[in-house]
Amino acid sequence: MNKLPGKTVERLSEYRRQLLGCLAENKSYIYSHDLAGLLHITAVQVRRDLMLIGYSSVLRKGYDIRELIDTIGRIIDYDEGLNVAIIGIGNLGRAVTGYFRGKRSKLNIIASFDTDPQKVNKVISGVKCFHTQDMEKMIREMDIRIAILTIPADYAKSMAEEIVRHGIKGILNFTTVPLNVPSGVYLEEYDMITSIEKVAYYVKENKV
Amino acid sequence: MNKLPGKTVERLSEYRRQLLGCLAENKSYIYSHDLAGLLHITAVQVRRDLMLIGYSSVLRKGYDIRELIDTIGRIIDYDEGLNVAIIGIGNLGRAVTGYFRGKRSKLNIIASFDTDPQKVNKVISGVKCFHTQDMEKMIREMDIRIAILTIPADYAKSMAEEIVRHGIKGILNFTTVPLNVPSGVYLEEYDMITSIEKVAYYVKENKV
DNA sequence: GAAATATTGTTAACTTTATAACACAAACTC
DNA sequence: GAGTTTGTGTTATAAAGTTAACAATATTTC
Incomplete structure (x- = not known):
């Protein structure tokens, strides 16, 4: 195909x-x-x-x-299913996990990563949270291929580079920082500030 | 222009x-x-x-x-600024609010609405939460023009109809339910499940 | 100060995405 | 069972978005 x-x-x-x-x-x-x-x-x-x-x-x-x-x-599905991790399990990370739960899909969110000791080693929104330090090990052990970036903007660039090194093949980037990735890795970006400003623009234009 | x-x-x-x-x-x-x-x-x-x-x-x-x-x-800005409300102040609602805070913008998130008595009348993520029952009154009083829908899918359709009746002119819909709105109202939709499945598809295609 | 360089603004070509047009076949009508 | 209706699959056209091409011009170089 x-x-x-x-x-x-x-x-x-x-x-x-x-x-x-x-x-x-x-x-x-x-x-x-x-x-x-x-x-x-x-x-x-x-x-x-x-x-x-x-x-x-x-x-x-x-x-x-x-x-x-x-x-x-x-x-559109990967035959054997694909494993997904949430990087940064703050409000947005939990929201994404929640949206996914219950939806039948070949995509399994099987881990989250964070640096906050309050979160590490706990199950949050049904997903076990690991410390970012253990990311390399866990990504390889659990065969995680896709990462959803829901971390503060400052860490986005270095984090993206790191997870690509660890073998991540697809990234959904929710931070406001545009990333670039080597070929062979697919990157999808979504910026909610932009969406809201777009709505505002068209609201404004309608009024005029 | x-x-x-x-x-x-x-x-x-x-x-x-x-x-x-x-x-x-x-x-x-x-x-x-x-x-x-x-x-x-x-x-x-x-x-x-x-x-x-x-x-x-x-x-x-x-x-x-x-x-x-x-x-x-x-x-792209509305001269006098535009007021925005978050409908549903769960994880996603709080995440959106947090993304916005501190960003200089003519868009002001000035209210949130929810039905949960634990949330109503409290300040959450820096924004006062009102009960959904008072929405009509508050939207008109505070001159809110844009709504961000971060509520469970089941309520999306009826909520959209309601807020349009109350004078909302732009909607950013984060629920998984496609909405339709009368002309004169601008609708922007974002579905994170779709984004993730898209990433998965391209990851799969690269492998093949 | 003439030639080379760097960067812009704009037109034109191309690519992607969406819409329209229409031929074809199953089912219904009489 | 001929004619009409209805919904499909596909080709053709249009619209939206991106990339390429290039003239124009300020600055630098010699």
Whole structure:
């Protein structure tokens, strides 16, 4: 399978989440325009995305929900599952862990790291917290491949370099510091200050 | 000023943040390629963005940092400032508030809302928490225009409808439920589960 | 002060992403 | 069972976003 457009990958993740919700309501089939409605996008967009992953429906009956969920899983999941760690288990770290808990996924948040002695060796939000000093050892032992950075901005750069050395292959960076990583490591950044300022800009423009 | 591309608005916010950092280091001028370096984008991108907002530098000396910060402010800020509320002051709500504190901005997080009696009427992360029941009154009294939704998914839809009725003009939605809002209200959504699954996908693809 | 250098502003080309157009096939209608 | 409806898969078009190309100009060099 050729690499999919980033936006399509994002939507696949959302399709699956919505589809799981439909299963819970005992639905078996769903039309492209209904799935589109759940995400507030167009039916064409849905059909195009599914075309890209090579999924076909039984004509005129809509998509088989269970089958589609499995297909999406085969595309975006790592077969054996992937282990994830939260670096910095403050408010944001706990929030992320909480969002994840209960969501069926091949991604397992199996550890967190922090320097605060109040947190180290405790289970926080259902995840064991280790001291940052033991990171190298734990990342290798537990085969952690993905790290979510929820630490203060000052440590972001050096921390990113360190975890890449320890074998992390994907980083989700929530700090306000833009990082760069060597090729072979995937980096996704999200900056909530920027999001809020963007909202403010469009609110302002509407008024004018 | 015609409406700017969404991506440019996002970068303007980031430029400003980086520029403020430069000011703190007592720099006065910055070249497009240095500013680009801070965000890990290209110099062309920077120059193009600044062209769109009509900012010109003194040739060959780079951009006057202080001046550029002001120019960006005139573009993306609301003159009198805008008031923001956090709806749901759990882990994520507190994290957002914490990210914002200290950052110079025309955006003021001036209230939070929650239903938990343990939280109501207390100051949490520096922001007074009110009961959700009093939302209509407080939104109007405090002239709150922007809301950040950090509540459990189940309440997201009805809450969004309610706050729009009370006059909210911009929503940043952190719940996993896609919302829709009437025209005239700007909606920005961010789904962290999707981000993590995206990272996982690209980690997987690199391996293959 | 002419030539070389460095950096900008802008137009043009390209890439990515989204939307529209439409042919095709199952199911329904009569 | 011919014609209509409905929803799909795919190709074609448009819009958004990025990168490249290059003329213009202030500064430096000699």
